[in-house]
Amino acid sequence: MSDPVIAARGLTKRYRNTVVVDGVNFDVGRGEIFGLLGPNGAGKTTTILMMLGLTEVSAGEVRVLGQDPVRSPLEVKRRVGYLPDSVGFYDQITAAENLAYTARLMGIAAGERKSRIMAALERVRLQEVADKRVATFSRGMRQRLGLAEILLKRAEIAILDEPTSGLDPQATHEFLEMIEGLKRESVTVLLSSHMLDQVQRVCDRVALFQGGRIVLLGKVPELAQQVLGGGYLVDLDVTTPSGVDLEAQLRTVPGVTAVSRFGQFRYRLSASRDVRSDAAAVAVSAGGALTHLAFEEASLDAIYTRYFQKQAAATGGTRDAA
């Protein structure tokens, strides 16, 4: 990567005897949307806090925009916007007043403040409730107000911690669109989440955290290749006459590496190439009625589940608590 705006090398955080983040390495390039994935307690938030200089680094180092957040936190925090996990505001004052307070803390000149606040609120479609008290806001509106704060700051990096958790589908959709809007303005976005489908939708690259380590890192298709092996998944629903073992026949299709059957009709093929036409031909010639044929893209969900299954299998299922 030519121009990493965030670079972590052996980043480690220990609390007394427990290691929360354990020697994490990653780079985030300018203008990228980078996803931090993993179960709760895997060390995502702690990693984020270290990047902002809000918690001390036990070992290793992290550079944000070329700065060390431990030594120059103000410089880093001036250029990086942070939306914490379930963000809060001062309920008794209005949305615009909340932003006015942080605008002053950011050191935005008095003359510019009002116009920048209104512009930020407009971007997140909250301009109509600018003078309403935040106490009346829904969760989705609060998250958007948090995003407005990042826009107000004109941050070069936006760090969003679980931005869509607890939002309804419509609000989630809108929020993800806004995140993509940030990317168009070449803002680097670091997104932590356990909502895999959403992450897959917007992220260029992802890092999968487990037990304080990054266990997988890369683009989603690359990870699919790595974890799922084949990379192609084909689902087909076939109603077969009794006595026909379609599963065995499908296995003979060249390129198919595995066949699994779900319920009565559904077969899932893992393959090293696109086997849709061949599989359909086999199903039809076996006398089955083909009702559904779909090419499933490798989903992050599948990667995630498969990865942890493999892990469990490799360690004899004893690491389920990890």
Added chain:
Amino acid sequence: MRREGSAFQGLGTVVLKELSDHLTSMRIIVIELLIVLVAFASLYGATERLRDTTQEDPFLLLKLFTVDRAPLPSFIGILGFLIPIVAIGLGFDAINSEYNRRTMSRILAQPIYRDALLLGKFLAGLATLGVMLLCLWLIVIGYGLFALGVPPGTEEILRSLIFLGIALAYCGVWLALAIFLSIVFRSAATAALVALGVWLFFTLIWPMLAQFLAQLIAPPDLAYLLRGLPSPDTVEWQQILARFSPNQLFGECVLALLSPTTRSLGPIYVEQLQGAVMGAGLPLGQSLLIAWPQMVGLVAGSIVMFVASYIVFQRQEVRA
């Protein structure tokens, strides 16, 4: 390792925000109304008594602060009692409310240090209390002019202004304690209860305990006991112990400053009174000298409490 930038960046912003929160919060308005009401009542009582005793007094105005008429306590009695309550009311949720509202990490992600947030909250609380005290002071002086018709002298004004400063230092001790507890306890209710517990301890229990402990440390001398007098050692110990309480320090300061005839804050021997003109007031400088250690004690107490909060807060994890 040196940090980049000033620790005070954003301090002014935090102070103004907190100040506006305090001045508009229902909680503070109610407490202040209460204080003004009680203050008026005690002032009324004081003027009634001052009208009865028409003997010549060069410090008539100061008497408004100190004279009480049963069942109402004197004005300073009320202040000594209520200042801690107001200060605790301002400080008990200073830090933990930021965590509970989940605003802490968002605010600290702005380009400021934690120092500015903590100091800003302390200064804003102190400013609120300062405004309140100044108003009360003006009420007393104005009421004195109105009800007694005696113009205040320079020395009276000076003494009462210094008293204002001392009251502010006393506020500082309790405010810093309340903020400290708001950092230590995540629940605002716990912090408030513990703060009130400390206050109760120092107002009610500690004076008794000091007496008891003093008798343990220095048992009363039989020679004095037979004459029905307290033993000097016991009295001295009792005073030393009692002075650990900020209430005691405040009371002694106020006594020395607002009652100019006070010659000593400790036990005094008859020999020491030789040549003294009884009933004559001390000059301001001498009164200050008497109360100086107590004043320093109050200021030092608030600084120590603030430093303790600072240390705990700096080490605290941001995530709730």
